[in-house]
Amino acid sequence: MVSVNLYGRDDEVRVLARIWAGDGPPGQVLAVRGEPGTGKTALLSVAERLARAYGALVLRTGGVEVAARPPFACLEELLRPLLQGLPGLDPPERRALLSAFELARSFPEQALVHRSVARLLSRASRQRRVLLVVDDAQWLDAQTLEAVAFIAERARELPVDLVCAMGTRYPRPLERGRWPEITVGRLSAHDAERLLRQHAPTLSSARRRTLLREAAGHPLALLELSSRQPMPADRGDDSPVSRLEGMFGLVAADLPRPVRDILLVAAVDDSGDLREVLDAAARLIGREVDESVLTSAVEGRLLRVLDTWVEFTHPLVRSGLLRGESPARRQCAHRALADVLADPYRRAWHRAQAESGPNGEAADLLDATTGDLLARGAVSSAIVVLRRAAALTTRGTERGSRLLRAAELAVQLGQEDLVDLLVTTALRQELTVLDRAKAQWLLETLSEGAPADVARVWELCEVAADAAWAGDENLALDLLLSAALRCWRAESGPLARAAVVDGAELMGEACPPLRDNARWLAVLGVAEPVASGRTVCAALDALRPAEVEDPHALRLLGMAAHAVGHDVRAAEVLDRAAQLLRAQGRVGPLAQVLALQVVVHTELGHLERAEVAAQEAVQLARDSGRPVSAEVSMYQARLWARRGDTELALRQFAETEPSARANHLNSVLFCVQRVKAESAFVQGRYEEAYRTCRTLLDSRAPGYHPRLWFDALGLFAETAVRSGNALDARLMLRNAEHMSLITPAPLLRMQLAHARDVLAAGPGKSQSND
Structure with a gap:
């Protein structure tokens, strides 16, 4: 048995020990929660030591309290010992992880990255038990946080164990799961007294009583306050955490200015690379510096220097340093860091943080990183970048355009509240004709289940005409398809349906090649399935699905075929679309195709195929954290009835x-x-x-x-x-x-x-x- 000596943590250690004493099967999940400095990291170390003693493979990562962490940075650190197993994955899964870790460029979707992670962990767990240790989960990069939530929900299936430390609140993506948890509170008066006597046996009785009162059972406060000169109380907040931050800030303030500058740069940096910190500090100071300057910070127990890396002794040191500096000084540190960084994303982000108001150059630099982020599958990071770029943008039309691009990405993630917020904000800006049309189309992505609204159908037809006039036929057809879907879901009457078809017909007359566009056929079929049936059926009968390579076009053709009642052809084109999407690893569009397959196969009486498609659609929704589509839910009920x-x-x-x-x-x-x-x-x-x-x-x-x-x-x-x-x-x-x-x-x-x-x-x- 591993020897453990943590004051006042016997119950918590027993919980960790039970995981590895054979009481529980693999697939255990545990959250360790508490305020900073209460010993969460120490308990994670106990878990790690116990797991290693039983021969388990331990994979570890942790978050850092900075906003510029590159996408998937913590996930790559977590999985690094397993990456030699990448060649054993299916090609789409392998490409997804390589892209996520910036080793390839294939625009993977988040759900596919998650599936690849699950496959890699599952393979490792067949060899020996696996423990994932995640510290400071609230500060993980967004993509890793989503992946950890995914792993937690499937820990028993994989199976892997996961112990995750976080602050007193669950980070948002982790709220989906119901985790067993340990809440690490403050020490009892007895345990606080024992810890203080062991750590500072020479303190006077009066000083000991004062420290016990000020620390209020907070372990780190007991250790740090007892070994430093008494500090003045923090104004407005006299909690142990606030006292510690104030104390670290004051200790740093007493150091020579060059040391303070280096500490400030290290506090806004996200990598811990010593050379990077020193180079940026040289920009801030105006002269070259070397690591010997940091001796006083190391001796003051603010910093540790480990070969080519630098790290703070505790996250509260970082937050205390930043709290003690002015906004102007923090902006200067960000600008100095941006000047020495080679990574485009990190350079652009720090450049943006250096600005207190709009700055077109910083906005453009940040916007330019979105392509690389999307190539890695970091959609949520791209949204954050576009929102920050919009805030820095000086021109209203460009600001609105960036917000709408962010909204388009939010649609992919199914974040309806965010889509609504971004579009509503964009509509307050001065927008181009096309961006106003795009805003209306994005609002329609939120409309499933909306009440019948004939006026809205007419409005969408008018906006589609504006988009066509401005030269974007695809956007115009998307708007008309949105209007057609309103007619499909809620009876809007023959005049509204005819208006949608007339809009498409006018576009087809003005540009005859559009009649071969899958969107055009979908608009006709969905809006007027009877009156347009002959036109759509003729186009579908002439189609050779095996020769079509665009799965999005095939999905639209499948929609058109189902709409007019040509379900045999719908099944053919949807099967082809699903085949292509699986080969490409595009699970988001695949979920849409599966929803249509459920409907089509149910109508054809292919109940087993409909059931298989429904199960896969539900699984994909679960993998991506999105709700099951209304079509799948409705036709699942029909399948149950028919069975x-x-x-x-x-x-x-x-x-x-x-x-x-x-x-x-x-x-x-x-x-x-x-x-x-x-x-x-x-x-x-x-x-x-x-x-x-x-x-x-x-x-x-x-x-x-x-x-x-x-x-x-x-x-x-x-x-x-x-x-x-x-x-x-x-x-x-x-x-x-x-x-x-x-x-x-x-x-x-x-x-x-x-x-x-x-x-x-x-x-x-x-x-x-x-």
């Missing part, structure tokens, strides 16, 4: 139906009514099933959808025959017969033929369309 678990399906819809009715979301209400009809039919309530199913074909009913009713014709005929309403059903089918003359949609023709056969066969001879 006989109608109660579970109806419970799922019971949560969404009130909101769908309030917002007139016909696409949701149709699914709800269809499942209710199926449930009544399976349970032998044929009259109820027929009346419910009849509303699906009634254009005046809330659950009517101008295209989804194609899929209900067979069920409608079944319920009609069983309930004795065959004559009424034949009259209702006249509208479907008329529609089949307008559109050649295979789904409509197949369902209509099935319905005719069922009605002709009569009771006892019909077959379920399931």
